[in-house]
Amino acid sequence: MPIKGVSDIRRLPRLGKVRLGIKETSTKTGNPYPKAVDYFVCDDRVKAIYGEKPKELKILFPIDEEPQQWLRCYSFTRGLICKGDGETAMMLVDKETGALANRDSKETELKEVSCDPNDCPSYRGKQCRRVMNLQFLLPEVEGFGVWQLDTSSFYSIVNINSALSLLKNIIGKISMVPLKLKLIEQEVQPEGKKKKVHVLSLETPYSFAEIAQYAQMSPMQVFLPPPEVEGAPEDLFPEEVLNHQAQTPEVAKRGGKALLPTSPMKQPPKAPSPIKGEDFPKPETIKNLGNLRTAWHKFFKEPWEEALAIIGVESQSQIADAGEAWRRIWEAKTKRETE
Numbered sequence: 001m002p003i004k005g006v007s008d009i010r011r012l013p014r015l016g017k018v019r020l021g022i023k024e025t026s027t028k029t030g031n032p033y034p035k036a037v038d039y040f041v042c043d044d045r046v047k048a049i050y051g052e053k054p055k056e057l058k059i060l061f062p063i064d065e066e067p068q069q070w071l072r073c074y075s076f077t078r079g080l081i082c083k084g085d086g087e088t089a090m091m092l093v094d095k096e097t098g099a100l101a102n103r104d105s106k107e108t109e110l111k112e113v114s115c116d117p118n119d120c121p122s123y124r125g126k127q128c129r130r131v132m133n134l135q136f137l138l139p140e141v142e143g144f145g146v147w148q149l150d151t152s153s154f155y156s157i158v159n160i161n162s163a164l165s166l167l168k169n170i171i172g173k174i175s176m177v178p179l180k181l182k183l184i185e186q187e188v189q190p191e192g193k194k195k196k197v198h199v200l201s202l203e204t205p206y207s208f209a210e211i212a213q214y215a216q217m218s219p220m221q222v223f224l225p226p227p228e229v230e231g232a233p234e235d236l237f238p239e240e241v242l243n244h245q246a247q248t249p250e251v252a253k254r255g256g257k258a259l260l261p262t263s264p265m266k267q268p269p270k271a272p273s274p275i276k277g278e279d280f281p282k283p284e285t286i287k288n289l290g291n292l293r294t295a296w297h298k299f300f301k302e303p304w305e306e307a308l309a310i311i312g313v314e315s316q317s318q319i320a321d322a323g324e325a326w327r328r329i330w331e332a333k334t335k336r337e338t339e
Contacts, residue, residue, distance in 0.1 A: 012062060012135060013145035016043050020151060020183070020198075038183060038198045046147075049140050056182040059136040062146060064175045066164060067135070069157060071117060073128035077103040082128065084115030132157045134200075136181070149181075149200075155188055156200035163202035171212050178214060179204050210316065213289035283327040292322040296329070 002008065019041040021034045039053035040046075050057060071089065073082035081101055082091040091113045094105040100122065101108045122128040129152040138147055151157065164174050171177070182201045187194060204211060281295050293316075296307045308316065310332045311325045319325050 014135070015141075015143040015145040015147055016045070018042055018046065018057070018147050018149040020149070036198065038185075040149075040183065045141050045143065046138065049138075056180050057138060058140060059179055059181050060139055060176055061174050061179075062135070062137055062176075064168075064173050066174075067132050067160065069130065069132040069161075071115060071123065071128055072131045073100075073122045075102065075127075082122065084113075086117065087115055089113055089115035130154070130157065132160065134160065134181075151200060153197075153199055155186060155197065159186075159199060159201050167211070170208055177204075177211060178206070209318075209320070210289075213316070213319075213322075216288040216290060281326070283323040283330065286323045286326040288322050289316060289319060292319070292326055295326065300333070 021036045022041055023032045024035045025032050037053075039055050040050075040057060042050070042054065046054070046057075071082075071084045071086060072080060073091075075081045078092065078101060082089050084090070089112070090110050092101040092108050093099065093111045093113075094101050095107040095109050096105075117123040117128075117130075120128060132151050134149045134151070135146040136149075141147075167174050167177065167179075180203045182203055183198050184201045185196050186199045186201075187196050188199075189195075206214065280299060281291075286292050286295060292307075293304065296302075296304065300307075304316075307325075307329060308314065310329050311319065312328070313319060
């Protein structure tokens, strides 16, 4: 039997953090302070994929929950001492004084208090800040778990929330959809003064039609390239050797030279034909773009561009009905075999 309060708790394993700034040392006081930069500050595993100073990362959100965002107050000695939503907060207080706990507090307790940033001395003193915790997968980076990025930027928080709301309204989910997290320059106007700052932006290189198709695929289908026709490794089987082996005695007697096929598309169809096989899928079983691509590469082993040409489109984003597209392919391939 599961243990209530234990067995039902899930925490995503965290591989590391992606930061938006670096630590500098003040020449006047000698104290360290954070300095914002225009790139993501990452560890070596991420740099190995995206370079020393990446400005965009390919990400997936692992779950459909929106990122955590709270007003958070921290103490150097006690860590998080107050967390609120702008109306109420849970504060660690000194039981003797009733004030916010500090390093000298002997007995403390968590207490629910009102939360108003405009009247909060900790917020005005920048000990308390709004913080969004973004947790995401970096599918191209080694490791099993999530990466976390924290931001207190009002504009970054609004940008991320807006993009996720739009995505969820379109396809009903945010998890396992390929996205790009970027640092972009944006003009803002705090306190009536214009200036340019670097903020987070969530974007996608795909059309809405493609996003809807990707949302139905597994992460493996989304990020792994489609299978290609298997050829001999060039570094192990030189073309000269293969070409020599391809010459039959009859060809050699005539003084001819057997040439390797230049394209797998020009190979004659194998017997028996895959179209006539019992496991060849019917159009009604092809429900989405993932099914279509999988079936194409399994049964025909030809470049995906050939499938698009048969269907009569230039991009897979133009495929509105995967089953109908598969029917066109089936008809075209059947016609070729009977000619």
